Structure formats: C-alpha cells, structure tokens
Amino acid sequence: MLYTLVLFLLCAPALVYALDPVFNDDVLGLIVFKAGLQDPKAKLASWNEDDDSPCNWVGVKCDPRTNRVSDVVLDGFSLSGHIDRGILRLQFLQTLSLSKNNFTWTINPDLARLGSLQVIDLSENNLYGSIPDGLFQQCGSLRAVSFAGNNLTGNIPDSLSYCSTLVSVNFSSNQLSGKLSAGLWFLRGLQVLDLSDNLLEGEVPKGIEALYDLRAINLSKNRLSGKLPGDIGDCSVLKLVDLSENDFSGSLPESLQRLSSCTSLSLQGNSFIGEIPDWIGELRGLETLDLSSNRFSGWIPISIGNLQLLKNLNLSMNRLSGSLPESMSNCINLLAMDVSHNQLAGNLPSWIFKPTVQSVSLPGNGINGNVQYSSLTSIAAFYQGLQVLDLSSNALSGEIPVNIGTLSSLQFLNISRNQLFGTIPAGIGELKSIYILDLSNNRLDGSIPSEIGGAVSLKELRIQKNFLTGKIPIQVENCSSLTSLILSQNNLTGPIPAAISNLSNLQYVDLSLNELSGRLPKELTNLSHLVSFNVSHNHLQGELPVGGFFNTISPSSVSGNPSLCGSVVGRSCPAVHPKPLVLNPNSSNSSPAGSSSPNHHRIVLSISALIAIGAAVFIALGVIAITVLNIHARSSMSLPADPLAFPGGEDFSCSPTSDPNFGKLVMFSGDADFVTGAHALLNKDCELGRGGFGVVYKTVLRDGRSVAIKKLTISGLVKSQDDFEREVKKLGKIRHHNLVALEGFYWTPSLQLLIYEYISCGSLYKHLHDGSNGNCLSWRQRFNIVLGMAKGLAHLHRLNIIHYNLKSTNVVINSSGEPKVGDFGLARLLPMLDHCVLSSKIQSALGYMAPEFACRTVKITEKCDVYGFGVLVLEVVTGKRPVEYLEDDVVVLCDMVREALEEGKVEDCVDGRLRRNFPAEEAIPVIKLGLICASQVPSNRPDMSEVINILELIQCPSEGQEELE
Structure with missing residues (x-):
C-alpha cells in the first residue's frame, strides 16, 4: 500500500491534486519523505498513510488554526538516507529539525521554495558537498539555519548576505574553506554567528560593527590570521567572543574594553603579543577569560581583581612574569585558575584557597617558598570546594602540611618536581575522593604511611624518585580502584606484599631501583589487566610467577635481581629430584627376597622413564598426523587453483560480487587488479612490518602503482561488514600531504585487508x-x-x-x-x-x-x-x-x-x-x-x-x- 501510494504521488500529480489538499500536501508529503528513509528503531511507526491528518504523528506538530504541519522535529531518531523531495510539499512548514541522525547526500537547494520556513537544523549528520548558493537566494522568512557537524566543503555562499531576516547561523565543525566575506556584516539582525572548527583563512574583514545586535561570535579552530578588527568593540551587546585556535597576531584592540556585557572572552591558541592590558579589568561582566597559548608578556595586571564575576581564568602557556597579584583575592566567584607554564615567581598566595575555588593549576613556573596551610584545621569547611591542585614543576620547599587531609574534596593532587622534604603525612589517607596523587621527584623521606589505604578512590599513586624507606604497606590493597602504582627509585625494603594481587584493576606497576627482597608472590598472576610490571634492580629471589602477564614479561623488567630464576631471566631454578616410582601390583603380598616366581615381577619405573615413554608415543602420533596432512596437501594441489586465492583458503575477487564464497575488493581510485598472484600478496618475503592492528605487505597494482596491504589481526572484534565499510570509506576520504592515504579495502568475515599508498623510504x-x-x-x-x-x-x-x-x-x-x-x-x-x-x-x-x-x-x-x-x-x-x-x-x-x-x-x-x-x-x-x-x-x-x-x-x-x- 505504501509504495503504491508513493508511486501514485510521483506519477499522477494531476489526479493527486484532485484529492483533499491536507491529505495531498501533508500526509502524502511526509509518507514520501518516510519512504526514502531507513528507520532502524521504528521511530516513525505512527506515520500511517491511511490517516487523514499527520498532526498526531511522532515528531510532527500542526498549527491549531489551519491544521497544517508547521514543525517536523526528528532529532536523534537514528534515521538515515537522504532528505527526499516529499518534504517540499509541506508548504506551511516553519521548522525542519533533523539533527543528530545519519542523513547523507547533499543539501537540497529546493528547500528555499518553502516560503514559510523559519528554522532549518540539519546538524550532526553525514551531509557532504558544498552549501548550495541557491538555498539563500529566496530565503523568505528564514531566521535560523544550522548545518553544524557534517562533512560540508567549499566556501560559505555569498548569497547568505541576502537573508536579512537571519538571527542565527551555525556552520561549525565542517570543512568549509576560503575567506570570510564582508557580506556577512549585511545581516543586520544577526545575533549568533558560529563558523568554528572549519578551514577558513585570511583576515576578518572590516565592518563587523554593523552587527549592532550580535550576541555571540565563534570563529575558533580555523586558520584566520592578521589583527583583530579594531571595530569589534562597537558590537556593544556581545556576550560571547571565541576567536581561539587561529593565527591572529598583534596586540588586543582597545575597542574590546567597550564590551561591558561580555561574559566569555576566549582568545587562546593565537599569536597575540604585548602585555595583558590594564583595561581588561573594565570588562566587569566577564565570567570566562582565556588568553592561554599566546605570547603575552609582562606582569598580570592588578586590575584583573576588578572581575568579581570571574569564574574561569586561563593565562597558561604565555611569557608572563612577576607574581600573582593579591588583588585577585577580590575575584570572589573564581572556580578555576590555570596560569601554568609561564615565568611566574614569588610565594604561593593564600587566596588561591578561596571558598569557591575548585581547580588551581600552577605547574611549570618558578613559584617558591613553603606550602603553608596553617589554618586548614580550624576552618576546614572553608576549603571544601578544592578538587584539583597542581603545583608541580616549581621551586616549592618545606614539608607537606600534616593537615593536608582537610582538603576533603580533593580529587587531583600533583606537587611533583619541587624541593619538598620530610615525611608523607598520615593525613593523606583522609583524602577519600582523591584519584590521582603525584608526589614524585622531591626529597621526601620516611616510610609510606599505612593510612594510605584510607584513600579508597585512588587510581594513580606516584611517589617515585624520592628517599622513602621502609616497607610497602599492605593497606594499599584497600585502594581497590588503583590502576598505577609507581614507587620506583626510592630505598624501599622488605618483600612485595601479596596483598597487591588483590588490586584487580592494576595496569602499571613500577617498583624498580629499590632495596626490595624476598620472593615475588605467585598470586600476582591474577592481575589480568597488567600492561607493565617492573621490579628491576632490587634483591628479589626465587622463581618468577608463571602464568598470565608473567608469561610474556620483558627480561628488562626483572633484570638486576641476581637471585631470581626462570626462563625469562635465563637462569634455571634448582630442581627437586623425586624418588623413583615403584609400581608393584602385589605390594600386599610381596615375594621374599630372592623369589623368582614368574607371576610376581616387581616393576620399577622412574619418572624419567615415564617421560621417555610418553615422548615416544607423542612423536609417533605426530608422524602419523604429518603423513595424513601431506596426503591431503598432495590431493589439494591436484585441484585447479584460483590464481587470486589468498593463503589460508580465503578467496579474493578484484571486484564486488554477490557470490558468498568470494570476498569484496573495493578500490577508491585506479585499477583494482594486482600484477602478481596470491603467492605475493600475503607472502612472508613481501612483509614490510608488524603492528598492534596487523601485518603489512607490499604488492603492485596493474597500473604500476606499489601499494601496502595491511592484514588486520582484529577480525574477531571488527564491526559488521556494513559498519566496517562505512568506517573505512570515511577514512578513505581523508586526504592530506602528511597522512598516508587509504586507497581501498578487502572484506570477508574472517579476513579484512586495508590497501594504502606505498612509501618507499621507510619509517x-x-x-x-x-x-x-x-x-x-x-x-x-x-x-x-x-x-x-x-x-x-x-x-x-x-x-x-x-x-x-x-x-x-x-x-x-x-x-x-x-x-x-x-x-x-x-x-x-x-x-x-x-x-x-x-x-x-x-x-x-x-x-x-x-x-x-x-x-x-x-x-x-x-x-x-x-x-x-x-x-x-x-x-x-x-x-x-x-x-x-x-x-x-x-x-x-x-x-x-x-x-x-x-x-x-x-x-x-x-x-x-x-x-x-x-x-x-x-x-x-x-x-x-x-x-x-x-x-x-x-x-x-x-x-x-x-x-x-x-x-x-x-x-x-x-x-x-x-x-x-
């Protein structure tokens, strides 16, 4: 019924128009649209062609006055296919929103014919091609358009400037290129402009001040260059400015200080120079200020303390010097501060532990002095908010405060690469929420406190390169989430506690360069997620554990322990020789000594004799098996061979075929035939290398090109054929002169090959x-x-x-x-x-x-x-x-x-x-x-x-x- 109706609609328009107009334009239009879709989750099951009206269908909204479809909103329905022309029959449609689906094809320029359309949202699909110029030549009452998160290419169409009614334009996260057109500034009513994450280049044209109603502009992650337009400050109602990750240069234009309504200013990842201007403190509405990864120099201006609404401050990766200004104590709403990798000096200011602050990042500076939290105990509640504290790679000295546990919300603490000394305080165990603790590369001594077991959320413990002594506390087993235990280059003694084997999530263990002794617990083989286990250069002894990760452990990970034995270290363990095994069926009635009764022979077989007998039987069975295989191989060789059959019985076809016995070969361009036969495709002599995902071979195509073929070794984990082909074809579209091009693929359920361009000069x-x-x-x-x-x-x-x-x-x-x-x-x-x-x-x-x-x-x-x-x-x-x-x-x-x-x-x-x-x-x-x-x-x-x-x-x-x- 459905396809008959669709055929009727397409082939007999004159007759269709004789029907009821609502049924004609709305029901049939949506049914035609549905017919071109794949709906794997049956989201559109309620769309029934027998209904008189679509107003109760899922995702469809009608105007109550006219009973005509006004909105089609199908966001996140997992639909695929292409946007069919049936949608063009909805002449009263105002909103078309199909975001977060899997639509393909190009954008239909005929959407402009829907004169009532106000909102088009096709974001987060797989649309490709260019944005059609004709789409905006008759844009009628269009107010908002979003094609974000697709694979669109080409330039932003000049006709966009004709749509004077546009309020919001979002073309972000595509591959649009070319320069920005000054025609954009003709959209006088524009409030939101997002062209981020594209390939746009050149300078921002002058004239942006004409957008007097602009509230947000995002041009981040492009290739824009030159100076910021000096008139940008005339967009006086701007609240969000994101020009990050481009190549803008020069100093900041003074007009920016007129953006008194601005709440977020992000200029990170550019090449701005000079000092951070004092007038930055005039932007009193700022909640986010990100000037990181530029070339700013000089001191942090005192006026930054005027930003009382500031929540997030990032000045990292610049060339700032001096100290953190005390005026920043006035930033009473500060949540996160990152001034890492500058040239700051001076003492660690106390105001960074403000009640609101959740994250403080100061690594890679020259901050010195002692780490003092003298009043933490008395006003613990004052510091409940701090979650991230990174003071690494500075010049801090003194001891870790004994009341460190007062920072009860702390999740990340890194004070590595300083000059801290003294012991690790027991209060460290009171940090119940901490998941990363890094105290490495200091001068800490004493033992690891047993209270460390109280840090039950700990995932990474790094205390390497200190002067710690004593034993590894068994209480560490209470840290059940631990994935990394790095205690190397200390002076730890005693055995490795068997309790470590209870940490089932452990992946990285480094206990090397200590004074540990005793045997490695056999229970360590239970650690199924181990990636690295290094106990080299200790005084361990006895046999290495056998099983699991330890069957493939690197010899270097256990070297420097002269008393360890096992095949990995090349030293055999002392053998325990068993006594001969005496088998006597008449042991209860043994004959007297010297008896020679023929029915009572004493049978004495040693273990070595039993092994010899077993080996002989095994060899005999092996000879029989090889003989059978040889006979089978000779019979196979007498059969006619497919010249393109892969070793291992995999057939190879040079073009797609419906024969289920053949694989599918697809080349994105050029000849799909190989010069040589199967013997050269996956031949050991043609092997180029091996990696985590497969083995690579070299061969030659019929057109003379050499290619590299990767035989994937993840067949058991690979997606279905459709998903595999979809993902590989996406990778095949990627072209860049610094990326190896994927030129084709081959598929069978048990064998997958990827065909790459061949680079002759090696890795x-x-x-x-x-x-x-x-x-x-x-x-x-x-x-x-x-x-x-x-x-x-x-x-x-x-x-x-x-x-x-x-x-x-x-x-x-x-x-x-x-x-x-x-x-x-x-x-x-x-x-x-x-x-x-x-x-x-x-x-x-x-x-x-x-x-x-x-x-x-x-x-x-x-x-x-x-x-x-x-x-x-x-x-x-x-x-x-x-x-x-x-x-x-x-x-x-x-x-x-x-x-x-x-x-x-x-x-x-x-x-x-x-x-x-x-x-x-x-x-x-x-x-x-x-x-x-x-x-x-x-x-x-x-x-x-x-x-x-x-x-x-x-x-x-x-x-x-x-x-x-």
Whole structure:
C-alpha cells in the first residue's frame, strides 16, 4: 500500500491534486519523505498513510488554526538516507529539525521554495558537498539555519548576505574553506554567528560593527590570521567572543574594553603579543577569560581583581612574569585558575584557597617558598570546594602540611618536581575522593604511611624518585580502584606484599631501583589487566610467577635481581629430584627376597622413564598426523587453483560480487587488479612490518602503482561488514600531504585487508635508529618532520578522529623528506573503544601511551595523541627511543629530558650525531614543547593547532638560508 501510494504521488500529480489538499500536501508529503528513509528503531511507526491528518504523528506538530504541519522535529531518531523531495510539499512548514541522525547526500537547494520556513537544523549528520548558493537566494522568512557537524566543503555562499531576516547561523565543525566575506556584516539582525572548527583563512574583514545586535561570535579552530578588527568593540551587546585556535597576531584592540556585557572572552591558541592590558579589568561582566597559548608578556595586571564575576581564568602557556597579584583575592566567584607554564615567581598566595575555588593549576613556573596551610584545621569547611591542585614543576620547599587531609574534596593532587622534604603525612589517607596523587621527584623521606589505604578512590599513586624507606604497606590493597602504582627509585625494603594481587584493576606497576627482597608472590598472576610490571634492580629471589602477564614479561623488567630464576631471566631454578616410582601390583603380598616366581615381577619405573615413554608415543602420533596432512596437501594441489586465492583458503575477487564464497575488493581510485598472484600478496618475503592492528605487505597494482596491504589481526572484534565499510570509506576520504592515504579495502568475515599508498623510504623509526652515523637526519629535516607530523595530526583532529597508536614506526618518510602519519583511525573499526582491547593492541606503543589509558573512567580524547606526539618530538630531537633498557637502569626519555632541562643541560640531549650543528634557539624551544605535550595532565597539553602555531613561531627566520648539516 505504501509504495503504491508513493508511486501514485510521483506519477499522477494531476489526479493527486484532485484529492483533499491536507491529505495531498501533508500526509502524502511526509509518507514520501518516510519512504526514502531507513528507520532502524521504528521511530516513525505512527506515520500511517491511511490517516487523514499527520498532526498526531511522532515528531510532527500542526498549527491549531489551519491544521497544517508547521514543525517536523526528528532529532536523534537514528534515521538515515537522504532528505527526499516529499518534504517540499509541506508548504506551511516553519521548522525542519533533523539533527543528530545519519542523513547523507547533499543539501537540497529546493528547500528555499518553502516560503514559510523559519528554522532549518540539519546538524550532526553525514551531509557532504558544498552549501548550495541557491538555498539563500529566496530565503523568505528564514531566521535560523544550522548545518553544524557534517562533512560540508567549499566556501560559505555569498548569497547568505541576502537573508536579512537571519538571527542565527551555525556552520561549525565542517570543512568549509576560503575567506570570510564582508557580506556577512549585511545581516543586520544577526545575533549568533558560529563558523568554528572549519578551514577558513585570511583576515576578518572590516565592518563587523554593523552587527549592532550580535550576541555571540565563534570563529575558533580555523586558520584566520592578521589583527583583530579594531571595530569589534562597537558590537556593544556581545556576550560571547571565541576567536581561539587561529593565527591572529598583534596586540588586543582597545575597542574590546567597550564590551561591558561580555561574559566569555576566549582568545587562546593565537599569536597575540604585548602585555595583558590594564583595561581588561573594565570588562566587569566577564565570567570566562582565556588568553592561554599566546605570547603575552609582562606582569598580570592588578586590575584583573576588578572581575568579581570571574569564574574561569586561563593565562597558561604565555611569557608572563612577576607574581600573582593579591588583588585577585577580590575575584570572589573564581572556580578555576590555570596560569601554568609561564615565568611566574614569588610565594604561593593564600587566596588561591578561596571558598569557591575548585581547580588551581600552577605547574611549570618558578613559584617558591613553603606550602603553608596553617589554618586548614580550624576552618576546614572553608576549603571544601578544592578538587584539583597542581603545583608541580616549581621551586616549592618545606614539608607537606600534616593537615593536608582537610582538603576533603580533593580529587587531583600533583606537587611533583619541587624541593619538598620530610615525611608523607598520615593525613593523606583522609583524602577519600582523591584519584590521582603525584608526589614524585622531591626529597621526601620516611616510610609510606599505612593510612594510605584510607584513600579508597585512588587510581594513580606516584611517589617515585624520592628517599622513602621502609616497607610497602599492605593497606594499599584497600585502594581497590588503583590502576598505577609507581614507587620506583626510592630505598624501599622488605618483600612485595601479596596483598597487591588483590588490586584487580592494576595496569602499571613500577617498583624498580629499590632495596626490595624476598620472593615475588605467585598470586600476582591474577592481575589480568597488567600492561607493565617492573621490579628491576632490587634483591628479589626465587622463581618468577608463571602464568598470565608473567608469561610474556620483558627480561628488562626483572633484570638486576641476581637471585631470581626462570626462563625469562635465563637462569634455571634448582630442581627437586623425586624418588623413583615403584609400581608393584602385589605390594600386599610381596615375594621374599630372592623369589623368582614368574607371576610376581616387581616393576620399577622412574619418572624419567615415564617421560621417555610418553615422548615416544607423542612423536609417533605426530608422524602419523604429518603423513595424513601431506596426503591431503598432495590431493589439494591436484585441484585447479584460483590464481587470486589468498593463503589460508580465503578467496579474493578484484571486484564486488554477490557470490558468498568470494570476498569484496573495493578500490577508491585506479585499477583494482594486482600484477602478481596470491603467492605475493600475503607472502612472508613481501612483509614490510608488524603492528598492534596487523601485518603489512607490499604488492603492485596493474597500473604500476606499489601499494601496502595491511592484514588486520582484529577480525574477531571488527564491526559488521556494513559498519566496517562505512568506517573505512570515511577514512578513505581523508586526504592530506602528511597522512598516508587509504586507497581501498578487502572484506570477508574472517579476513579484512586495508590497501594504502606505498612509501618507499621507510619509517621514521628506521631513519632515527637504524641509520648509520654518517647518514643521519639533519636538524632542518628533523624540524620539518616534527612540523609535518603536527599538521597531519591536526587535520585528523579537525575531523574528530583520534589516532590512538602514534609511534615512530607508524610515521613514514617520503622521497622528499616529508613525514606521513599512518595507521590512523583503526580503533574506529572496533565495536567499542574498550580500554582493555586498545591496551592489548597498542602495547608495542609503550612509552608513547598517555596516562589516561590507565584509568577506565577518564575519557580518551585527542589529548592522548598530543601526549604521543610529545614523546615523538623528543625522540626526533634526541635520537633516543622512548624507553631504553640499559644494563643496570631503565631510562624513560621524558624523565631524562625533563631532568636535563631542570639542570640547565638540555642542549646535551640533542642527538650527538648532529655534532652541535643545530640552532639552539630552535632546538631548546622544540624540546620544551615536546615536554609540555607529554604532560601527565591532559588539560596542560596544547591542541595540535596550537602546536603548529608554536612551531611556526619557533622556526628561525634563517630557515631559507643554507641548511645546517
């Protein structure tokens, strides 16, 4: 009935118009629209073509006066397909909202024919192509339009300026390019403009002051440059200004001080210079001020204390000096403050522990003096709000206050890399809400207090590189959520408590370089989530546990314990020889000595004899099995062979086919035929490398192109064929000169292949670690590799794709010396981003993995890639691997470089093969950038677009001159 009705509508319009007009335009229009959709959750089940009116259908609203459809709102219905022309019959439609679905196809320019349409919301779908110019040439009464979160490309159409009735425009999170048109400022009634997260470039045109009713403007995450328009302050009712993550430069225009109604000003991630102006204190309505990741210098102005409504302040990653002004005690509503990675000095002010403050981040400065909370005990309730306190990498001294437990709401405490001494106070156990505690790299002594077991929410405990003594307290087993236990490089003694085996969530354990003794508890094999377990350089003895993680533990993780034995350390354990086994069926009636009765033979078989007999039987069975297999193989060889059959019985077809016995090969461009047969496709001789997600082989296409084929080893976890193809095709659309292009794929239920462009010059790992000293990368080549990797990652992040598996073996170098990042987005092929699955697939990336992977409750974001990029930067500059195992030590690259920086010897970290032929004014900032990217705290890491801006600023003007060799 439905399809007959649709056919009738499309083929006999003259007859249809003779019917009732409401049925004609509304019911049939929506039924035609529904016919072009996939509705997996049956959300539109109430849409019945036999109804006289659609006004009671789900998602449909009618005007009570005319009984005609006025609103179609189907947000989040999981619908897919394309927006059919049936919707154009709803001539009285005012609101069309189809956001958060899976609609594909291009935007229909005929929507402009709906003269009553006021709101179009097609956001968060999979629309592609350009925004049609014709859509806005007859925009009638259109007031709000949103195409945010799609895959749209091309320029913003000039015809948009014709829609004088527009109040809100949102084209954010697409891939729109080109320059901003001054025609935008003709939309005199515009109140909201959001073009963020696109590829727009050039300067912001003059004339923005004409938008006298503009309330919010968001141009963040683009490539806009030049100075801010000087007339922006004339938009006097602006409340939200977000111009972050672009390349704006110069000083802040004075007109900004006229934005007295502004509540949020975000300019982070640009190249602004000069001092933060005193007039910033005139913006008394500000609740959020973010000037981070720029080049501001000088002191923080005292006038900032006038911002009594301020809730969030971020001035991190600038060049600010001086001390934190006391006037900031007047910011009585302050919730979060981040002034990390500047050049601030002076004492830690007491006002940071205000009643409202929830987060304080001051790492990477020169804050000194003692950590004093002298009155915490008496007015504990005063400090209930503080949840995040990061004072790491400063010059703080003194002891940790004994009443630290008074900060009862604290969830994150990092006071590492200071000069604190004394003991860890027992009050640490009163921090019931804390999940990350980092006291590493100080001068703490004494023992770990048994009260640590009171911190029941603890997930990460880091106390390495101190002078702690005594035993590991068994009370640590009360911290049942613990995923990371890092106690290395202390003077701890005694055995490793078996209670640790009760911490079922443990993933990272490092007890190396202590004075621990005794045996490793066998119960440790119960720790099923272990990724790393390092007990090297202690005094442990006895046999290594057998089973679970310990069957594959690295020898370096247990080295430096001369009394340990087992196959991993290459020392056999002392054997216990059993007595011979006596088998006598007449043991109850044994014959007297010397009896020779033929019916009473004594049978004496040793264990070794039994083993020999068993081995002989096993060998005999093996010979029989091999013989049978050989006969089967000969019979198989006599059958006609498919020249494109894969090893292992997988058939391969060079084009899609409906035959269920064949796989499906899809090439996005070019020839789909291979020159060689199956013997060369997945042949060991053609293997290029192995990774966490599969093995890579090389072959040649019929058109002469070489390609790399990745055979995925995650078949049991891969999505269905439809989901697999959808995700792979998305990855195939990604094109960037710093990304390895995906050119096709092959699918069967048990075998999946990804076909990539082939890069002949090998991986970055090979160039850094396998090359000869006489042919190493020059400094300029290394800098360009770092910049190219940053651009490739930034492009992925703009498309909301997280790499997950960044390491030097997944970066290849082409013949021009340009880097190309590969293996990206493969985690999208899994049915869910399960931490255990990901950890098991990227164990080979140990050293590059962000600490968030150790915590199940922390969201995995693009900042994980930034961490891996930071480690890569240090690897490129130093020529050293992320983790190197020496004869009597384990060297973590980040820690080594950070210590060298603190000691003023950072230049010594640059690869010695460069023979000092490198510009220190570039090398040192690049190293610092790598350390910042590899910060333990995700919020301290810059975005990749910021990284690009910083690298381009670091790059010396003399780059174009003679290259340093």
